[in-house]
Amino acid sequence: MTSTKPKFEVLPYDSTLPATETVATVAAENTMQWPPYYTVAEVELIGSIRIWMADKGYTQAALSRLARISASAFNQILKGVYATSPSPLLKSVESAIKHAEETSSDVVPAVETSVYKLAQACCQSARRNRNFAVFTAYVGTGKTFSIKSYVAKHPNTHLIEATPTMTPQSLIKHLASVVAGFSGKGSIDDKFRAVIDALRNTDSLLIIDEAETLTAHQLHTLRRIRDLANVGIVLCGTEYLTGLIKPLHGQFDQIRSRTGFWPETVKAITEADAAALIQSGFGIEEVPDDVVTRLFAYSKGSARMLVEGLIAAVQQFRKGNPLTVKLIDAVANQALCLQAIK
Numbered sequence: 001m002t003s004t005k006p007k008f009e010v011l012p013y014d015s016t017l018p019a020t021e022t023v024a025t026v027a028a029e030n031t032m033q034w035p036p037y038y039t040v041a042e043v044e045l046i047g048s049i050r051i052w053m054a055d056k057g058y059t060q061a062a063l064s065r066l067a068r069i070s071a072s073a074f075n076q077i078l079k080g081v082y083a084t085s086p087s088p089l090l091k092s093v094e095s096a097i098k099h100a101e102e103t104s105s106d107v108v109p110a111v112e113t114s115v116y117k118l119a120q121a122c123c124q125s126a127r128r129n130r131n132f133a134v135f136t137a138y139v140g141t142g143k144t145f146s147i148k149s150y151v152a153k154h155p156n157t158h159l160i161e162a163t164p165t166m167t168p169q170s171l172i173k174h175l176a177s178v179v180a181g182f183s184g185k186g187s188i189d190d191k192f193r194a195v196i197d198a199l200r201n202t203d204s205l206l207i208i209d210e211a212e213t214l215t216a217h218q219l220h221t222l223r224r225i226r227d228l229a230n231v232g233i234v235l236c237g238t239e240y241l242t243g244l245i246k247p248l249h250g251q252f253d254q255i256r257s258r259t260g261f262w263p264e265t266v267k268a269i270t271e272a273d274a275a276a277l278i279q280s281g282f283g284i285e286e287v288p289d290d291v292v293t294r295l296f297a298y299s300k301g302s303a304r305m306l307v308e309g310l311i312a313a314v315q316q317f318r319k320g321n322p323l324t325v326k327l328i329d330a331v332a333n334q335a336l337c338l339q340a341i342k
Helices: 040-056 060-067 071-079 087-102 114-129 143-153 168-180 188-199 216-229 239-245 271-281 289-299 303-317 325-334
Strands: 132-136 157-161 205-209 232-237 259-261
Touching: 040 060, 040 071, 040 087, 060 071, 060 087, 060 271, 071 087, 114 132, 114 143, 114 205, 114 232, 114 259, 114 271, 132 143, 132 239, 143 157, 143 205, 143 232, 157 168, 168 188, 168 216, 188 216, 205 216, 216 232, 232 239, 271 289, 271 303, 289 303, 289 325, 303 325
Parallel strands: 132 232, 132 259, 157 205, 205 232
Antiparallel strands: none
């Protein structure tokens, strides 16, 4: 698609420019002609991204890592020499900026990791198809954070956090309170019917976290809610949930046959996920690649260990020292009692 000349044109970003580059410099006029496949909206978005980078002091490398895209591709986009439409990558950058702004007060601002994106896909599938979806992951990979983020952004999404002490009756009572606002007197069947009436043929979604703690009776209760109300349900839990439901011709075959989305169990975050979380944790400070690799190695694929353990400890004990592998080793070994990596 050929675009018209945008309202303003943006200087191609030069990676050698200092972080003190001003907003006025970024928006300065020039005679550059953008490629015809760069739309007006894309050029304007590039302008706003560069202004944000200048305002916040972010380098290209730091922002591209947050967005989980190639630094070289990002550089080419900003210079107007990227070979195809930059729209998909620009959306990733725009999303990363939005997350950084929304969670700027957090110890580590939110990042759209591969686990986060898989959780979103799982929830969207269950909601769209009005059936079950199963999302399983090892502890510490960020599954609960991911589904809570989905709940916060999507109306009519109800999160139930199951517990080992929850009975079928208490599950129904809890659902009635959360979904239908029914917390007064009434039989269990009255409350079950109230849940069905509140959900029936709406775009609502139920998400059950820690679902591996549910009993057969509770799972069959959820199946009936799905069938009678015609809504989607996400069962979220550890790898033990897969072992509970997966066997063919087992007692949960009726749930298995109603499951339209069931990706493999997530065992660990990726190194790219770790790099984005690490960059997010240290803000505008550009993190060396060898430091990223070392932190990822110590985390063993656990987002929780990386964020709540390693990054938090480094922030606490670095005392102004530069980010180096030697510093990471010292903090990991002395503050967290982690075995040294040779």
